[in-house]
Amino acid sequence: MAKFEEEVKNSPFGFGESNDAFVKYFTGKSWLNPLANKANVNIVNVSFSPGCINHWHEHTVPQTLVCVAGEGWVQEEGKRAHKMTAGDVYVVSPNTKHWHGAAKDAWFAHLSMMADTDKAKTTWYEPVDPEYYDSLK
Template sequence: MAKNEEEVKNTPFGFGTSNDAYAKYFTGKSYLNPLATKANCNIANVNFEPGCINKWHEHTVPQILVCVAGEGWVQEEGKPAHKMTPGDVYIVSPNTRHWHGAAKDSWFSHLSIMADTYKAKTTWYEDVAPDYYNNLK
């Protein structure tokens, strides 16, 4: 069993199902458990296998990431990558290019919270450079 797999698969927020609808925006396998999708707010538990990250992207509304289990990374363009461990909260401002996902040796679970989703749009960009990601410590 990979590092933190049991913790990620057994959070109180549920593991979810294969994130097939967004698979083209991820390097590796992710799982999605929507928790709230009404009332102009979207909350989802997103689970990443070790080494799974999403592409650079930006949202037109703020995104709040709350690490639930495991170890992962978030990075805004022009800033160093920030390691996330359980309990960490990271707020990404609107229209800020960023990426997030699991550490290469650990499962990772985070809540993704986005308000004002009736106005929200996401623009996807290129993959994170593999050499850069593989050298994160």
């Protein structure tokens, strides 16, 4: 059994529904639980099964990621991958190509927070190189 399954599935932020709308941009199974979309701020708890990551992408507004359970990764283009564990916060600047998701052997959940949602656009790119991802430790 993969690590952190119970913590992710029983998060105080909720597990959510299958992320079917964005499945083509993820390498595995993920779930979304929208928490707030008011006052021009969007907060969503995103849960990832082991090995599930999203493709490279960028947003036109800053994105703050807060790991609420499990173990995962975030990487900005041109930088080293950064491991995330419960309590870690990572801020991605606007128009910065990046990816994030679970470790190979662990469940992962993070809050994704973006302000200025009336200006927010996401551009999706290619998948993360699987050999590179598999090399992360």
